[in-house]
Amino acid sequence: MRPLLLLDVDGVLNPIGRPHPGYRRYRCVVEGETYVVHLDPGHGRRLLDLAEGTGAELVWATTWEHHANEWIAPRIGLPSLPVVTVNTGTAPVSERGEMFKTPAVAAYAGRRPFVWFDDQVWAEDEEYLRVHQGVGDFLLVQVAPKGGLTSDHLGMAREWLTLTGFSQGP
Template sequence: MSRRGERGYGAAVTSAERPLLFLDVDGPLIPFGSSSAHAETAPADTSTSAERGNPLLQRLDPGVGARLTALGCRLVWATTWVEEANEVVAPLVGLPDLPVVQWPDSGVEEGPRGLHWKTRPLVEWADGRPFIWVDDEISAMDRQWVAAGHPGPSLLHHVDPSKGLLAADFSALAEWLRAVAP
């Protein structure tokens, strides 16, 4: 789904500014729908104790890491899994260790009603650089807040949490990247 109305769509980015891609785990990588989609390809015999403790990890697509890497973005974990994303998820999807957004402690200044608690820290982390945020909890308020407070191009891409990242999602991400960072 194209976001031609997103702030910065179509604005060229210099080659030194490789866009960031903030990536959530639950929903985009681990879909909440049927578990049959990726269960056949999950490496059951090499699972760690952490993996055996979370049966949802069988829903991970082991090829998604290569597809994400092929986008050419600087990948960053933006998930409550924090460091466990590198320890548990990354090896199962074919990603190296990635930087991890460290979330602020509770008691941080609240934003407008409906603003996701991740939005402000992600904009701060991006620090004006172009970014994509892939999550299943993005709202219109998040889009408004980013458009008003982030000077660079941005794409807030909502993923259907029952299906996870699909070919259509990768097409939308690639289309935005071609327009922003040809």
């Protein structure tokens, strides 16, 4: 089973606050709302290298959903990616404490191993995924929203995929 690399946008590819040098500012209009995002054009190449090197499939797991393919992917050099549908109109956190995206991620990934880059994954999300029937092995990579995705995060994913034997790369 080909592993998945699940990507959030806000707080991961679009840091909150003042971005580091190298980020570019963009205005995006989504469903009539204007958003300002800061994106590092180098993220696309690094994510593609990770996916190619491990045989993983890149997938959006963001409230941007399909809009990420229109507004984010071309600005960082990614192709159009599959999307986990996460906008369900549910509360941000369930009664058990996991984030609203977590059940959608579990359903999408199923038995496939996955790495999930997000700034809002916590112990409750990990517990939900561990006890949820039908979910394979996973690594949650919590990204600090002020700094965004770093080489260290990508290295953690590469190492986990390689050491666990999920890597299908060269």
